[in-house]
Amino acid sequence: MAFMVKTMVGGQLKNLTGSLGGGEDKGDGDKSAAEAQGMSREEYEEYQKQLVEEKMERDAQFTQRKAERATLRTHFRDKYRLPKNETDESQIQMAGGDVELPRELAKMIEEDTEEEEEKASVLGQLSSLPGLDLGSLKDKAQTTLGDLKQSAEKCYIM
Secondary structure, three states: OHHHHHHHHHHHHHHHHHHHHOOOOHHHHHHHHHHHOOOOHHHHHHHHHHHHHHHHHHHHHHHHHHHHHHHHHHHHHHHOOOOOOHHHHHHHHHOOOOOOOOHHHHHHHHHHHHHHHHHHOHHHHHHOOOOOOHHHHHHHHHHHHHHHHHHHHHOOOO
């Protein structure tokens, strides 16, 4: 960690002091920075390329995560009929346009949807009433239906 900080800050500091002094070449500044870290010029350039590639990978992952979150927000806006957000749409477009939710988030949304559908049904509303036993209510309904069938069989008109 200290090596990276020294590399990043040390090079910037030498560039700053070199430009104030005005006597050093830019090429000599790179060479001295590489020598100060105990690397050859080629190793130093390779190290700098590696840092840039790692930064680009981190930025791509960050953009992907932002797009996944924007997709989730868009899903909830559609679900609850809220106004759309231009920022979310632009984040999704920046990530490539076709962003899938991570499995964990998709599973959470699916569970929430199932719970809401259950609550929206008639049995879901009845089960939320306190002091109501659905089992006994179901048994009573079945016995009543059985009694109606028996009385319908005895009826001579039908």
